[in-house]
Amino acid sequence: MSNDFYQISIKPYAAIIIKICRAYTNSQEDFEDYYQEVCLQIWRTRNNFRGQSDWSTWVYRLALNVSLTLLKKKKNNPQLFTSEFPQTEDVESSPVFADEALNDLYDAIKRLSDVDRGVVLLYLEEKSYQQIADITGTNPNNIGVRITRIKERLKKLMDGKVN
Known part of the structure; x- marks a missing residue:
């Protein structure tokens, strides 16, 4: 991968790539693997x-x-992955973490859920x-309803009302 390609086509979208990878990983090692992949x-x-x-839609x-x-691969081969998120200086210094x-x-x-x-x-x-519909491959009419339900679920999760 050329440095120019990285600087122009990936680096401007690094924040969202980091957020997505973080949401799907539980360890620094997994996070780095996801980001690299x-x-x-x-x-x-x-x-x-x-x-x-x-291009941003493509990246997302x-x-x-x-x-x-x-x-999905992790769920099928859990022994290949770690499950704890170690607290390292890199993680703590990152504004995302x-x-x-x-x-x-x-x-x-x-x-x-994975899609939510x-x-x-x-x-x-x-x-x-x-x-959001374009990126996730769903119908835009359903996104509003889905987001409302997600917000309700997150509120319950954060208030400790749901396991």
Whole structure:
């Protein structure tokens, strides 16, 4: 992967790639593997991008698909992955991981279904319902209802009312 490609096509979207990978992993090692695999897949599939959507939509969709694929592999081969998120200096210094309230939110998000995790992350990135539908491959009419249900579930999870 060339440095130019990384600087132009991946680095501007690193924050959302990090957020998506974080939502689907429980260890620093897994997080790094997911992030690296997402970047690799963006580079490998760059010539498949037809411009029918924004590049950011392409990146979001790839990040979600790669994360879901790796999560499925993890569930099928749990012995290949670790399950604890070690507290290292890198994790604590990262703005995505440093805030305790944010960590609580991520803990709640991790308890959602795989698809709902992706939807709520996109919602938190202030994507439109149409963009969320394009990225997740669903109907935009259902996104509003789904987001309302997700918010209710997250509130219950964060208030400790649901296991």
